[in-house]
Amino acid sequence: MRALSRHVREAALVAKGAALTDHPIMAHIIPIRRCNLSCAYCNEYDDFSKPVSIEVMERRIDLLGRLKTGVITLSGGEPLLHPDLDRIIGRIRKNKALAGLITNGYFLMPDRIRQLNDAGLDYLQISIDNVMPDDVSKKSLKVLDKKLQMLAEHADFHININSVLGGGIKTPEDALTVGRRAMELGFTSTVGIIHDGDGQLQPLAPRERAVFLAMKELEKKHFSRLNYFQENIANGRPSDWRCRAGSRYLYVCEDGLVHYCSQQRGYPAKPLEDYTLEDIRREYLTKKSCAPLCTISCVHQISYFDFFRAPQTIESAPLEQASNQLVSIKSAGV
Numbered sequence: 001m002r003a004l005s006r007h008v009r010e011a012a013l014v015a016k017g018a019a020l021t022d023h024p025i026m027a028h029i030i031p032i033r034r035c036n037l038s039c040a041y042c043n044e045y046d047d048f049s050k051p052v053s054i055e056v057m058e059r060r061i062d063l064l065g066r067l068k069t070g071v072i073t074l075s076g077g078e079p080l081l082h083p084d085l086d087r088i089i090g091r092i093r094k095n096k097a098l099a100g101l102i103t104n105g106y107f108l109m110p111d112r113i114r115q116l117n118d119a120g121l122d123y124l125q126i127s128i129d130n131v132m133p134d135d136v137s138k139k140s141l142k143v144l145d146k147k148l149q150m151l152a153e154h155a156d157f158h159i160n161i162n163s164v165l166g167g168g169i170k171t172p173e174d175a176l177t178v179g180r181r182a183m184e185l186g187f188t189s190t191v192g193i194i195h196d197g198d199g200q201l202q203p204l205a206p207r208e209r210a211v212f213l214a215m216k217e218l219e220k221k222h223f224s225r226l227n228y229f230q231e232n233i234a235n236g237r238p239s240d241w242r243c244r245a246g247s248r249y250l251y252v253c254e255d256g257l258v259h260y261c262s263q264q265r266g267y268p269a270k271p272l273e274d275y276t277l278e279d280i281r282r283e284y285l286t287k288k289s290c291a292p293l294c295t296i297s298c299v300h301q302i303s304y305f306d307f308f309r310a311p312q313t314i315e316s317a318p319l320e321q322a323s324n325q326l327v328s329i330k331s332a333g334v
């Protein structure tokens with residue numbers, strides 16, 4: 001029944017997203033910047049921030065609801081460190097949005113999973129970076145497999161496991177092992193590509209490319225989401241697309257400012273409480289200079305809604321290519 005209800009709400013979201021352009025389809029919001037881990041490629045966490053208060057979070061969720069946001073996903077840092085996370089999820093549902101959560105999974109236990117069921121969570125995503133923990137990432141299958149089994153047993157919400165290629169991950173074949181384990185447990189699986197270093201797009205190395213192609217086959221078989229733009233990234237080619245960040249996708253930081261995305265914090269950096277339809281309409285038509293080399297899956301996927309309409313006529317401020325584009329691992333599949 002939970003899955004059916006989710007599918008009905010998803011179908012309504014898709015129909016509304018295709019018919020109308022004046023609302024965000026997805027927002028990511030940060031309830032806490034702190035994380036219990038410190039992945040080497042990550043620029044989205046610290047080890048000291050306090051949680052945003054529940055009153056402020058509820059107000060921000062209501063503001064996203066007022067903008068008619070379709071999916072509101074809690075990200076971080078590690079959102080499960082927020083003491084009132086379930087109330088925030090409940091507030092998202094009260095605003096008639098689908099509720100998502102991106103977590104490193106470390107704090108999941110059977111009771112906690114059941115509480116997330118009760119709160120009304122719709123989606124959960126965990127990124128698993130390798131099979132054995134190393135100095136780049138402790139989000140490994142060895143550490144998290146027990147958590148995955150708990151999820152398979154207790155969760156009522158949809159679960160996606162994202163694995164990654166690039167970004168210093170040493171054994172690309174691990175992505176395939178993680179993807180296969182996800183399928184075995186009845187979850188969907190996606191793969192994200194991280195590009196690091198000087199921001200120049202490089203084709204995947206032959207070993208990584210072989211894994212990427214095998215993962216795409218796996219995705220096809222299990223009806224998981226395809227990321228067509230990733231073909232270009234894998235081949236080191238820029239993509240020709242219209243980024244609708246600031247309009248169809250919003251990133252709301254812990255200070256309550258709206259940014260294009262986690263890698264373009266600072267633009268437009270306007271308080272959510274002052275964000276209006278006028279901002280949404282302007283950003284819808286604003287060309288983002290970082291688009292050709294962007295690897296941020298969720299914004300690419302959302303752009304498909306408007307792919308064949310509304311060419312962008314407003315030039316953005318010059319945006320630097322993100323120096324560490326890890327974002328696909330944080331966002332794919334939710």
Ligand code: SF4
Pocket residue numbers: 035036037038039042043044045076077078104139
């Ligand atoms: S990638 Fe996720 S788990 Fe790793 S440090 Fe960043 S926020 Fe924490």
Ligand code: SF4
Pocket residue numbers: 243244245260261262263264288290291292294295296299319322
């Ligand atoms: S990095 Fe990607 S998602 Fe972010 S503003 Fe640039 S093109 Fe859009």
